[in-house]
Amino acid sequence: MITRSPALLQRPDREAQPLDVQSPWQTQLARAIRDPHELCRRLGLDDAWLPGAERGHALFEVRVPEAYLARMRPGDSRDPLLLQVLPVSAEAETTPGFVNDPLEEADHTPAPGLIQKYAGRVLLIASPACAVNCRYCFRRHFPYEQNAPSRVQWKKTLDYLRADATIHEAILSGGDPLASNDRQLAWLVERLDAIPHLTRLRVHTRLPVVIPDRIDAALLGWLAATRLQKVMVLHINHANEIDAAVVAACKKLRDAGVTLLNQSVLLRGINDDIETLAALSERLFAADILPYYLHVLDPVAGAAHFDVDDDQARELVAGLRRVLPGFLMPRLVREIPGEASKTPL
Ligand SMILES: *Cc1c(COP(=O)(O)O)cnc(C)c1O
Ligand code: SF4
Numbered sequence: 001m002i003t004r005s006p007a008l009l010q011r012p013d014r015e016a017q018p019l020d021v022q023s024p025w026q027t028q029l030a031r032a033i034r035d036p037h038e039l040c041r042r043l044g045l046d047d048a049w050l051p052g053a054e055r056g057h058a059l060f061e062v063r064v065p066e067a068y069l070a071r072m073r074p075g076d077s078r079d080p081l082l083l084q085v086l087p088v089s090a091e092a093e094t095t096p097g098f099v100n101d102p103l104e105e106a107d108h109t110p111a112p113g114l115i116q117k118y119a120g121r122v123l124l125i126a127s128p129a130c131a132v133n134c135r136y137c138f139r140r141h142f143p144y145e146q147n148a149p150s151r152v153q154w155k156k157t158l159d160y161l162r163a164d165a166t167i168h169e170a171i172l173s174g175g176d177p178l179a180s181n182d183r184q185l186a187w188l189v190e191r192l193d194a195i196p197h198l199t200r201l202r203v204h205t206r207l208p209v210v211i212p213d214r215i216d217a218a219l220l221g222w223l224a225a226t227r228l229q230k231v232m233v234l235h236i237n238h239a240n241e242i243d244a245a246v247v248a249a250c251k252k253l254r255d256a257g258v259t260l261l262n263q264s265v266l267l268r269g270i271n272d273d274i275e276t277l278a279a280l281s282e283r284l285f286a287a288d289i290l291p292y293y294l295h296v297l298d299p300v301a302g303a304a305h306f307d308v309d310d311d312q313a314r315e316l317v318a319g320l321r322r323v324l325p326g327f328l329m330p331r332l333v334r335e336i337p338g339e340a341s342k343t344p345l
Contacts, residue, residue: 024213025216043074044075059091062086067213081238081241085132090305097299104337121167125174130176161198168200174205177205178208178219193226209246212249230256235262235265236284236289238270262284263294263330266295272308293333296345
């Protein structure tokens with residue numbers, strides 16, 4: 001069976017030299033758990049989970065870095081971090097309305113690795129790989145092999161950006177853009193920096209959360225070197241994801257002048273209650289991160305078991321508003337193909 005997973009489709013870095021010394025995050029990325037049996041064993045899960053884990057894994061492979069695993073409670077099959085990464089048999093079920101490309105991104109790629117749906121900003125697929133495979137991911141079926149540009153293709157994409165002065169913000173996305181090496185990222189950001197009408201660089205990433213050591217000197221180096229204003233949008237769904245190492249990584253980013261925001265996905269059985277969402281907002285702010293979006297699930301095939309219905313989502317957010325200051329309220333949104341922005345619920 002072909003596994004259309006970002007991890008397996010990792011692009012060979014054509015201009016890279018062989019790594020002499022692997023920096024810690026690269027070792028952690030390379031050694032992430034990729035075997036459903038190992039994941040179950042390491043967490044002391046009952047053998048009853050294995051057939052489902054194998055079934056889900058065949059559709060979208062398991063990938064969990066050690067640093068993330070360490071924040072899970074052993075023996076607890078309801079752990080909110082485990083549920084985000086453990087493949088289950090429900091992923092093999094088909095549900096009406098849950099499809100392979102729910103966001104119809106395939107229709108919005110005018111240049112290699114570039115997705116433009118909204119005015120003034122574009123997404124650049126800077127890396128096809130992720131450090132963690134989230135079971136609810138709307139890109140679990142994304143054809144990354146067609147969207148992992150080589151440098152020759154990047155030059156075309158940069159030409160496209162140069163030619164359109166209405167674009168002010170470049171958003172590095174993926175996969176996870178920070179799964180790419182810093183030489184590659186520095187090369188790209190340097191070229192974005194040279195496009196006069198770009199004012200902002202945004203990075204959408206989960207890496208500082210799942211492997212906090214990713215925020216190292218090399219990364220801070222290219223961030224510091226750009227004139228562009230820097231925004232990093234993290235992806236954290238539960239307060240337990242934020243440990244001391246994540247807080248320390250965020251501090252380094254803030255010290256480098258990066259505005260930190262967070263987007264979450266509303267996930268059944270993981271964060272679909274007021275206390276959990278309130279604790280997440282509080283803990284985000286303690287780490288110097290502002291809540292940005294709370295997405296309802298994109299209807300991607302294999303993820304229907306995470307869905308929270310719209311009425312319940314609205315009710316949760318209304319309840320959340322009663323316990324949180326306004327600035328800690330994420331915006332509840334849905335992505336509707338063809339709309340000019342995310343759509344508030
Ligand atoms: C979500 C998204 C963005 C960013 O939207 P913001 O509302 O600015 O955060 C940009 N481009 C695409 C294609 C997106 O899906
Ligand atoms: S949700 Fe983000 S980090 Fe998780 S698999 Fe999807 S793209 Fe990667």
